[in-house]
Amino acid sequence: xxxxxxxxxxxxxxxxxxxxxxxxxxxxxxxxxxxxxxxxxxxxxxxxxxxxxxxxxxxxxxxxxxxxxxxxxxxxxxxxxxxxxxxxxxxxxxxxxxxxxxxxxxxxxxxxxxxxxxxxxxxxxxxxxxxxxxxxxxxxxxxxxxxxxxxxxxxxxxxxxxxxxxxxxxxxxxxxxxxxxxxxxxxxxxxxxxxxxxxxxxxxxxxxxxxxxxxxxxxxxxxxxxxxxxxxxxxxxxxxxxxxxxxxxxxxxxxxxxxxxxxxxxxxxxxxxxxxxxxxxxxxxxxxxxxxxxxxxxxxxxxxxxxxxxxxxxxxxxxxxxxxxxxxxxxxx
Amino acid sequence: xxxxxxxxxxxxxxxxxxxxxxxxxxxxxxxxxxxxxxxxxxxxxxxxxxxxxxxxxxxxxxxxxxxxxxxxxxxxxxxxxxxxxxxxxxxxxxxxxxxxxxxxxxxxxxxxxxxxxxxxxxxxxxxxxxxxxxxxxxxxxxxxxxxxxxxxxxxxxxxxxxxxxxxxxxxxxxxxxxxxxxxxxxxxxxxxxxxxxxxxxxxxxxxxxxxxxxxxxxxxxxxxxxxxxxxxxxxxxxxxxxxxxxxxxxxxxxxxxxxxxxxxxxxxxxxxxxxxxxxxxxxxxxxxxxxxxxxxxxxxxxxxxxxxxxxxxxxxxxxxxxxxxxxxxxxxx
DNA sequence: TTGTAAGCGTTATCAA
DNA sequence: TTGATAACGCTTACAA
Numbered sequence: 153x154x155x156x157x158x159x160x161x162x163x164x165x166x167x168x169x170x171x172x173x174x175x176x177x178x179x180x181x182x183x184x185x186x187x188x189x190x191x192x193x194x195x196x197x198x199x200x201x202x203x204x205x206x207x208x209x210x211x212x213x214x215x216x217x218x219x220x221x222x223x224x225x226x227x228x229x230x231x232x233x234x235x236x237x238x239x240x241x242x243x244x245x246x247x248x249x250x251x252x253x254x255x256x257x258x259x260x261x262x263x264x265x266x267x268x269x270x271x272x273x274x275x276x277x278x279x280x281x282x283x284x285x286x287x288x289x290x291x292x293x294x295x296x297x298x299x300x301x302x303x304x305x306x307x308x309x310x311x312x313x314x315x316x317x318x319x320x321x322x323x324x325x326x327x328x329x330x331x332x333x334x335x336x337x338x339x340x341x342x343x344x345x346x347x348x349x350x351x352x353x354x355x356x357x358x359x360x361x362x363x364x365x366x367x368x369x370x371x372x373x374x375x376x377x378x379x380x381x382x383x384x385x386x387x388x389x390x391x392x393x394x395x396x397x398x399x400x401x402x403x404x405x406x407x408x409x410x411x412x413x414x415x416x417x418x419x420x421x422x423x424x425x426x427x428x429x430x431x432x433x434x435x436x437x438x439x440x441x442x443x444x445x446x447x448x449x450x451x452x453x454x455x456x457x458x459x460x461x462x463x464x465x466x467x468x469x470x471x472x473x474x475x476x477x478x479x480x481x482x483x484x485x
Numbered sequence: 486x487x488x489x490x491x492x493x494x495x496x497x498x499x500x501x502x503x504x505x506x507x508x509x510x511x512x513x514x515x516x517x518x519x520x521x522x523x524x525x526x527x528x529x530x531x532x533x534x535x536x537x538x539x540x541x542x543x544x545x546x547x548x549x550x551x552x553x554x555x556x557x558x559x560x561x562x563x564x565x566x567x568x569x570x571x572x573x574x575x576x577x578x579x580x581x582x583x584x585x586x587x588x589x590x591x592x593x594x595x596x597x598x599x600x601x602x603x604x605x606x607x608x609x610x611x612x613x614x615x616x617x618x619x620x621x622x623x624x625x626x627x628x629x630x631x632x633x634x635x636x637x638x639x640x641x642x643x644x645x646x647x648x649x650x651x652x653x654x655x656x657x658x659x660x661x662x663x664x665x666x667x668x669x670x671x672x673x674x675x676x677x678x679x680x681x682x683x684x685x686x687x688x689x690x691x692x693x694x695x696x697x698x699x700x701x702x703x704x705x706x707x708x709x710x711x712x713x714x715x716x717x718x719x720x721x722x723x724x725x726x727x728x729x730x731x732x733x734x735x736x737x738x739x740x741x742x743x744x745x746x747x748x749x750x751x752x753x754x755x756x757x758x759x760x761x762x763x764x765x766x767x768x769x770x771x772x773x774x775x776x777x778x779x780x781x782x783x784x785x786x787x788x789x790x791x792x793x794x795x796x797x798x799x800x801x802x803x804x805x806x807x808x809x810x811x812x813x814x815x816x817x818x
Numbered sequence: 819t820t821g822t823a824a825g826c827g828t829t830a831t832c833a834a
Numbered sequence: 835t836t837g838a839t840a841a842c843g844c845t846t847a848c849a850a
Contacts, residue, residue, distance in 0.1 A: 205535050209842080213601065221564040222561045230563075244579055245577065246578075404767040407767070434740070436769030501822080513819075
């Protein structure tokens with residue numbers, strides 16, 4: 153494979169000149185340029201990105217780190233991140249932590265040299281605030297999802313409290329009188345869950361004649377958890393007539409349990425989820441859910457990261473991304 | 486950030502010796518090693534992967550190229566590929582073609598220098614055999630999915646004909662008497678669709694008293710296509726009592742149409758899909774589907790690619806991966 | 819067992 | 835406008 157030097161030799165110029173032509177620099181005489189271009193074509197020259205990166209210090213690679221790419225929510229996010237990064241000339245490398253706290257911690261501490269990335273977008277799962285507070289590295293990092301970092305790192309998030317509040321208001325407006333939530337978490341670092349819980353409680357507190365059902369705590373936010381939690385509610389003496397799940401997979405599991413019990417949705421029980429994963433459009437009935445704008449999250453995170461790479465010392469920023477309630481068949485209209 | 490040279494200076498040895506320590510080479514005296522390790526720690530040395538790669542010619546990065554990561558099938562594959570690659574010390578960079586033939590062609594022609602990858606796993610969508618036949622590049626590439634490459638490239642695939650045959654046999658055994666397929670394609674390069682069609686036809690041909698419904702051609706293999714195709718079948722005078730869809734998203738769309746018409750599944754019509762995406766487990770009823778083993782595909786592809794990187798000139802190989810029919814509620818048991 | 823020094827293929831500095 | 839030439843940070847003959 154031809155190198156810059158080979159091309160220079162063939163064209164009878166210096167590597168410097170060839171580099172100028174390749175990178176569209178000014179100060180190249182027309183006649184010289186033509187000769188170089190001919191040589192370029194003759195040798196089918198392709199620049200070695202590695203050498204270029206070593207020299208310039210920019211790799212052109214962004215990391216995207218999530219617990220598990222197989223989960224629809226992360227997959228959609230990844231698709232949009234790749235899209236947004238590609239549009240800006242970056243490639244995206246994906247990594248999965250599977251919630252392994254050690255892997256996550258290592259990432260946070262990563263130095264820019266150790267990594268093959270210029271920076272990373274990171275959706276933490278197990279990590280908590282204290283792990284981030286005394287990180288020594290200056291590796292450009294943008295957090296998505298859990299707001300665990302205080303003001304130590306750039307962050308892209310939605311207003312979870314407001315979203316949960318709105319979803320609960322909708323259920324109340326639809327005439328439901330006993331509303332339970334599935335997806336609460338006890339750990340004090342589970343900020344997102346707490347914010348959503350707050351939103352639900354606030355809406356319930358200010359409504360007349362509406363009771364809270366037995367809110368359900370879960371561990372893993374998957375369909376199994378949702379199934380189990382709904383089992384508790386369905387058999388309960390005070391069965392709620394509406395349930396809000398803190399993500400769509402919980403709702404999918406809950407829905408499965410309701411089918412088994414022949415509970416009519418939304419007639420006997422309405423159901424709302426969070427995330428708007430594709431499963432939610434194809435369940436029966438299709439799920440009403442709080443949708444963050446995936447494209448906006450991705451776009452924002454990529455822009456924030458590229459900005460941070462360009463200005464490692466700048467002030468930490470938070471980016472609020474919009475959400476909306478997508479109303480489908482699992483609630484009344 | 487400290488370099489090898491800095492460490493060498495601090496430890497009072499040559500860069501060569503530091504390199505030996507870092508890379509666990511033999512021939513380092515215990516006392517020297519200790520001194521170097523102290524310096525390493527003191528300076529918090531992290532090797533520059535870029536420089537290493539430039540020198541060794543290996544990047545440690547595999548490309549994974551699919552039409553769209555947001556599609557569950559590709560997302561699951563990606564998750565497994567990342568897993569398999571990580572286990573072997575590689576990182577995975579993801580790229581999306583969105584079926585853009587130009588992007589796919591460029592990838593195929595990619596030189597190893599132009600790319601930042603050591604090689605790539607590629608699921609083509611628009612590309613055809615002729616594009617691959619005269620590719621000039623020797624860039625290590627393993628194809629997954631469509632078997633478009635003849636014997637020009639390594640390929641990982643399932644026996645689509647057998648899989649479709651088995652699925653159809655199951656429907657016949659369940660007592661269905663008019664069976665249609667959704668997902669046929671006219672283009673002669675759509676090998677997978679043709680093989681599945683062959684499997685269906687073979688099973689129908691050898692069965693007594695079973696008729697073929699009006700097989701449906703589609704364009705994009707998404708839920709919309711499935712919805713439209715099912716519309717044709719439901720209103721037809723010769724409505725089938727079982728339908729086999731060539732992927733799960735087609736089945737999801739078809740199912741939606743059936744719900745709108747209050748057609749009982751599987752009572753009035755049984756439904757089978759392909760791929761076993763997560764949507765299929767959470768539809769109502771859950772979808773019976775042909776599942777390729779995603780982990781096996783990914784593992785095989787990653788191993789094949791790494792093998793190919795190590796031996797660019799070796800004979801082209803095909804890898805057959807197993808499949809099975811996952812029976813759920815959309816068919817009788 | 820360790821040091822010296824030559825490259826990997828670029829970009830960038832300094833002259834010319 | 836172009837040419838030498840020195841980095842970038844590492845690995846690895848070849849010597850010692």
